[in-house]
Amino acid sequence: MHCLEIDSLTFRYPTAQSPALKDISLTIRKGECVALIGANNSGKTTLCYALSGIVPLYYRGEFSGSVRVEGLETVNQTISSLSRHVGLVLQHPKHQLSGIRYTVFEEIAFGLENHGIPRDNILQCVTEALSLVGLSDAGECSPLELSGGQQQRLAIAAVLAASPDILVLDEPTTFLDPRGVQSIFELLANLKNKGKTIVFAEQKIEWIAEYADRIIALAGGEIILSGSPTEVLTSPILQKIGLDWSRYTKVADLARQRQLWPDSLPLPITFSEAVAGFSAKSPSDTCAD
Amino acid sequence: MPETHSTLFIPGDSRYHRLHPFNKLAYILLTGVTVYLGPGKSLAAACLIILNAGFAVEAAIFIPLWRVLWRTLLPLALYMGIIHGFFNPANHTVLISLGNMSVYQEGIQFTFTVVLQLSAVLSASLLFAFCTHPADLITAVSQAGWPPALAYLLGSPLLLLPAMRERARTIQAAQRARGLETHGRLSQRFRAVFPLITPLILGAIVEIEQRAIALEVRSFNIPGKKTSWRKVTDSVVQGFFRWGMVTVIIMIVTYRFIN
Amino acid sequence: MSRIEQLKKDFSTTTIVFIAIAIVINIVVGQMVSLLKLPIFLDSIGTILVGVLAGPLAGGLTGLLTNLIWGIISSPVAAAFSPVAMVIGIVAGLCAKYGLFKTWWLAIVSGVIITVFNAIVAVPIRLYMFGGITGSGADFMTAYMLALGKDLFGSVIITVFTSNLLDKVFTAVLVWGIIKALPLRTTSRLSRADSTIA
Numbered sequence: 001m002h003c004l005e006i007d008s009l010t011f012r013y014p015t016a017q018s019p020a021l022k023d024i025s026l027t028i029r030k031g032e033c034v035a036l037i038g039a040n041n042s043g044k045t046t047l048c049y050a051l052s053g054i055v056p057l058y059y060r061g062e063f064s065g066s067v068r069v070e071g072l073e074t075v076n077q078t079i080s081s082l083s084r085h086v087g088l089v090l091q092h093p094k095h096q097l098s099g100i101r102y103t104v105f106e107e108i109a110f111g112l113e114n115h116g117i118p119r120d121n122i123l124q125c126v127t128e129a130l131s132l133v134g135l136s137d138a139g140e141c142s143p144l145e146l147s148g149g150q151q152q153r154l155a156i157a158a159v160l161a162a163s164p165d166i167l168v169l170d171e172p173t174t175f176l177d178p179r180g181v182q183s184i185f186e187l188l189a190n191l192k193n194k195g196k197t198i199v200f201a202e203q204k205i206e207w208i209a210e211y212a213d214r215i216i217a218l219a220g221g222e223i224i225l226s227g228s229p230t231e232v233l234t235s236p237i238l239q240k241i242g243l244d245w246s247r248y249t250k251v252a253d254l255a256r257q258r259q260l261w262p263d264s265l266p267l268p269i270t271f272s273e274a275v276a277g278f279s280a281k282s283p284s285d286t287c288a289d
Numbered sequence: 290m291p292e293t294h295s296t297l298f299i300p301g302d303s304r305y306h307r308l309h310p311f312n313k314l315a316y317i318l319l320t321g322v323t324v325y326l327g328p329g330k331s332l333a334a335a336c337l338i339i340l341n342a343g344f345a346v347e348a349a350i351f352i353p354l355w356r357v358l359w360r361t362l363l364p365l366a367l368y369m370g371i372i373h374g375f376f377n378p379a380n381h382t383v384l385i386s387l388g389n390m391s392v393y394q395e396g397i398q399f400t401f402t403v404v405l406q407l408s409a410v411l412s413a414s415l416l417f418a419f420c421t422h423p424a425d426l427i428t429a430v431s432q433a434g435w436p437p438a439l440a441y442l443l444g445s446p447l448l449l450l451p452a453m454r455e456r457a458r459t460i461q462a463a464q465r466a467r468g469l470e471t472h473g474r475l476s477q478r479f480r481a482v483f484p485l486i487t488p489l490i491l492g493a494i495v496e497i498e499q500r501a502i503a504l505e506v507r508s509f510n511i512p513g514k515k516t517s518w519r520k521v522t523d524s525v526v527q528g529f530f531r532w533g534m535v536t537v538i539i540m541i542v543t544y545r546f547i548n
Numbered sequence: 549m550s551r552i553e554q555l556k557k558d559f560s561t562t563t564i565v566f567i568a569i570a571i572v573i574n575i576v577v578g579q580m581v582s583l584l585k586l587p588i589f590l591d592s593i594g595t596i597l598v599g600v601l602a603g604p605l606a607g608g609l610t611g612l613l614t615n616l617i618w619g620i621i622s623s624p625v626a627a628a629f630s631p632v633a634m635v636i637g638i639v640a641g642l643c644a645k646y647g648l649f650k651t652w653w654l655a656i657v658s659g660v661i662i663t664v665f666n667a668i669v670a671v672p673i674r675l676y677m678f679g680g681i682t683g684s685g686a687d688f689m690t691a692y693m694l695a696l697g698k699d700l701f702g703s704v705i706i707t708v709f710t711s712n713l714l715d716k717v718f719t720a721v722l723v724w725g726i727i728k729a730l731p732l733r734t735t736s737r738l739s740r741a742d743s744t745i746a
């Protein structure tokens with residue numbers, strides 16, 4: 001079943017000269033984990049906004065085509081009603097704090113309070129959200145005391161509290177240290193196992209290779225590539241749109257030119273694939289020198 | 290906790306701490322109206338100051354309150370004493386003669402009254418500031434059914450402040466490293482304003498949209514009844530006192546208008 | 549557009565966040581500038597910015613809340629002057645509405661107008677609550693004029709006007725420059741009318 005359907009979507013911001021998204025058509029299955037890649041200004045953020053209704057409900061530009069979230073046409077919804085179907089997480093962890101809640105627990109409760117959810121249910125939802133993102137011990141801390149990675153997990157918990165089945169994240173790891181990045185990807189894998197549909201824009205190719213089911217590459221507001229991680233991340237087109245192969249792919253490509261990589265295998269995109277490929281080839285070739 | 294809190298609030302569990310925030314606010318208003326508009330200005334002010342001192346002792350904040358109070362009032366009282374003692378237009382009873390200048394009784398009396406009035410209002414305000422957790426104020430505002438925007442505007446600047454101060458320090462350090470002169474001649478210091486404040490302001494403005502989106506996806510500003518996890522204790526007695534204070538305020542204001 | 553609709557548009561989530569950020573800008577810039585020991589304060593720069601872009605009501609609210617929040621951050625004395633800060637925002641918004649922020653020299657005119665209204669509201673508060681005293685160097689001016697035989701009201705009004713003129717004019721021109729420097733994308737989201745920006 002498709003839970004996100006985009007049909008020939010074109011969108012231009014009010015003050016922009018050219019459209020940010022051009023004729024995008026895309027469907028995403030329930031439970032899928034899809035990564036959006038592309039250079040700056042390729043349309044990743046705008047696509048995330050379109051999937052969560054921010055475009056065209058917050059940014060009212062020139063909008064044509066349709067976006068359906070679990071069957072609901074976003075144009076006819078409000079951002080608030082969509083938040084129960086799709087949660088949006090932004091780049092900067094600090095900018096997502098409400099700014100009027102003094103504890104992590106209350107920060108997560110904020111969205112529920114706005115919906116008028118009774119206290120008992122708030123307790124239950126927040127406790128669940130806290131344990132889901134691994135912040136159960138931090139409930140009484142101040143959100144400002146948390147590390148960047150913890151704050152970003154708090155932001156995820158805050159949108160998860162409204163129990164959406166879809167999570168859209170716009171470059172959630174940009175401002176995080178390596179440990180924070182890892183914690184976010186582990187959380188995404190965990191959420192995927194719990195059946196959430198995940199769409200995330202990301203620059204970190206090596207992490208995407210490990211976690212995404214499908215990758216969509218954007219350039220100039222259009223979908224240039226779409227397919228399995230191996231298909232997309234080893235495609236020569238990638239370099240033409242300002243992106244790069246991972247170091248594993250690059251090394252294996254050089255190795256292949258010198259017959260050091262087995263022809264039967266596709267180029268690797270992860271560390272473990274690279275190890276497997278090189279160890280399959282190594283014994284005879286190392287002796288040949 | 291300087292990094293997460295930026296207010297005068299001092300945690301505590303006294304009766305004054307536990308009072309409903311609106312009661313403490315009404316009390317500030319009552320104090321102001323009484324000492325400036327009510328009858329018997331100085332006497333009323335003196336009584337209220339003694340009362341406030343009692344509250345401060347009860348709330349265990351007497352020393353910090355006293356410290357802020359005299360630091361604020363001492364310079365004012367000195368300037369006022371000098372200016373009014375010498376030059377108040379109503380002066381005519383000489384207290385002390387210093388050569389061709391004299392200190393007059395009327396000016397000193399005027400100063401004394403104003404300082405008493407100010408002390409009363411200032412101590413009532415400080416009681417509020419020292420004994421009210423900002424979160425309680427925010428909760429009280431939303432529980433009373435006021436627009437969520439108001440609660441947001443009262444509360445969020447306090448939590449945005451530490452990050453913005455941090456950014457200000459970063460900018461200051463960066464500009465000084467590039468040779469910006471912040472202690473030089475007047476013209477140099479004037480020129481230092483631009484590189485210090487424009488990056489701060491432009492940076493802060495650019496993040497507005499992200500913050501607004503983050504609030505909207507969490508259903509901020511939607512119509513309809515809201516709930517509140519945090520609770521602010523209120524009681525019938527407190528409500529009675531609150532409305533009682535409001536009534537007295539209205540009475541004093543009307544009394545003033547009639548006279 | 550009906551009045552209710554205009555009010556809703558004036559207080560969109562974006563505007564509310566803008567006001568909150570502007571309050572913090574007032575406080576932080578005020579502190580930064582005080583370290584430079586200049587005869588200006590710039591502590592109403594956020595208020596005027598909101599007034600110009602988001603209208604007189606939003607501007608007034610920014611000023612009012614800035615001083616109330618100052619009151620619980622450092623000293624309740626600031627809260628007493630919240631009506632003054634409110635009027636600064638309102639007048640800035642009205643000036644912008646009538647096109648007085650379109651060029652830098654019109655911004656100077658706005659600065660002068662703001663100073664006049666600032667004085668009108670500040671003087672009664674100074675007089676009745678603080679005996680005409682600010683506790684700063686400007687008080688020598690009041691003393692001097694009193695010594696010359698002026699009455700208290702006149703002396704305080706002249707003191708307040710002159711000690712604020714440079715600050716408000718400087719702030720107004722700075723706000724004009726900041727709005728010029730902002731990307732169109734941002735200003736178009738923050739402003740309620742295109743007429744305020746040239």
